[in-house]
Amino acid sequence: MKTALITGATSGIGKSCAHLFAQQGYQLVLVARREDKLNEIARHLADKYAIEVKTLIADVRNNAVLTAVLEGLPQQWKQIDVLINNAGLSQGLDPIDKGDTTDWDTMIDTNVKGLLYVTKIVSGWMISAKKGHIINIGSIAGKEVYPNGNVYCATKHAVDALNKGMRMDLLPHGIKVTAINPGMVETEFSVVRFKGDEDKAKKVYEGLEPLLAQDIADAIWFAVSRPAHVNINDMLIMPAAQASATLVNRK
Template sequence: MNKTVFITGATAGFGQACARKFAANNYNVIITGRRQDRLEQLAEVLTRTYSVAVLPLVFDVRNREQVSAAVDGLPETWKQIDVLVNNAGLAAGKDDFDQASLDDWDTMVDTNIKGFAYVAQAVSRLMVARKRGHIINLGSVAAKQVYAQGNMYCATKHAVDALSQGMRIDLLPYHIKVTAIHPGAANTEFSTVRFKGDRIAADKVYEGLIPLIAEDIAETIFYCATLPEHVCINDLVITCTQQADCFYYDRE
């Protein structure tokens, strides 16, 4: 019987790469996001290519009513979720603290903390009932260090780190694994979103680097998800070879 993975933010980047990786390994896949057209296209590709069951769910993680309705309303056959890839998140803007947009702050807090927690709690209840499951949370190197003009984004990823630790403690009696993955520089749609579509500014982030790509993170997540039942990687920071941390790069 195929296992089931639930992936948020599956319309691009890490989420989409995870959907392809798990489907290629015979997982049935619940893919979620706000962009219905992209979800439906991905569902069609996964079904045709890998012959697995795919359930696309369109909702905004920031809306707790939508999250509850989507998870609680799952057909019974889909409620046995083995892995949650809690990926939906974003950076919005890169400004000094006193100049930052409050709208950007609200978007990041609502998505990266509240939406992240809404989904994790809703899915964790299904896992608690079965006394098994694995929650994989997407953090960032910004969860470990704070850098200039990263203010609220870094704060939200520090919250992801703290919430991952809290989940791990509270869900321990139910044998639920919690893994936090903290990527460094990764060339995905992420930077384009952060710089409001400014492709030149986004590309500068990776100048002189061979950065991570979405598939690198998907491979790592899949590895963590497929370890023996008694093994859990709690916390993992992953960077490209030319990056040591938030501050030190070897740019060619």
């Protein structure tokens, strides 16, 4: 049985990936901060799909805790076939001179350093096994910059660069690396960006049909399910109503 490790597994894209990979018969290692939600999802998936699920309560920003919980896994759970680096967020939407440095630290520590902390450990396990597939969740913000997106866009440009660098470094070990870059996806993303302001978050998607988390999970599964000799390097996925980071057709 194959195993997938998913970060940020309690909502949005991470949660949809957990459901889809469980449906495909994978056993799961789910990493997230919210213990109640994580345990609820794990119980549901284990019961529905008759798979095994390990839950790890950790914030990817905390390298010491993250390392302890990952290294504390039993040996058989370190045979990770697919790593989905999904944990990520945006905080605030301010011009550079008015940005909140705490928001900057949160985005850099989660989107860049957290991804690195997880990848360092799990890629080591994959190198030992001489196989594996790493999926990095980027963004249209990693392909182009938009007004007031400054630091968030910078973190996703970093993910884009790291995706390329990982593919080079892990090439000799037979490990695939794929970037999945969504445009507008309606998840908790905008609620987090606007710090719980649900009305403001809803306005982001007014007048258009955004992507759903399931759409991105489907794209990830497509990349993972290719034959052994095929790697999807990079995929940019937008709703039909979106042509660029800022150009949207609202009805």
